[in-house]
Amino acid sequence: MDDLQLARAVREAALATTGVHSMGTGRYAEAATYGAGEKVTGVVVDPDEVRVHIVARYPLAEPLPALAERVRERVASRAEGRPAMVVVEDLEVEQNENL
Template sequence: MTEARAIAERVLACPGVAGLSGGPFGTVATYLPGERLTGVAVRNHGVDIAIVARFGDPLPAIADEIRLLVGDLADGRPVNVTIDDLDI
C-alpha cells in the first residue's frame, strides 16, 4: 500500500469526514500507477489533505483529529488540512 493510500484510508475513517476533495482547483491529489488519488497530496515539503466535513462537527477538531491520525505516516512533514466543503 502506498503512503498516500494509507493516509486516505485513515482520513476517511474519521467520523467527521464525509469524503475527500480535490481542493478548489483539483490540485490536491497523488498520481499512482493507473489512477489519481484525489484528496491527498504527499509532497517533499508536507502532506496536503482536502476533505468534505460532516455538518455539525466542530471543524477545528476534525482537522486536529486528522493530523493526529496521519502524523506517523507524514514522516515528520507538516500535515495541512483544508475543509473544502460541508456535507449537510
C-alpha cells in the same frame, strides 16, 4: 513507502475519522497524488508536507478546527515525518429522513 502508498494510507486514516464525509478534490487545482496509472484524490504528497483535503459532515459534532486537528493527528503517523496540513473544503449536509 512510495508516494502512492503514503497517499493511500493517509486517505484511509482521514476517511476513518468521525466527522469526515469524503475526500475533497481541490478548488483551483486537483488535489491528488499521481502515479503509474493511478491517482489518490484528496491527498497531495510533497517532499516537504502532506496536504489532506476533506469534506466534513454537517451538522458538525465539533468545531471545524477541532475536526481538522483530529484528522491531522490521525494522518501524522502515516506521513513519514512530514508535516500534515488539513484543508476543509466543504460541508456535506446529512439528509434527515424524518422531514
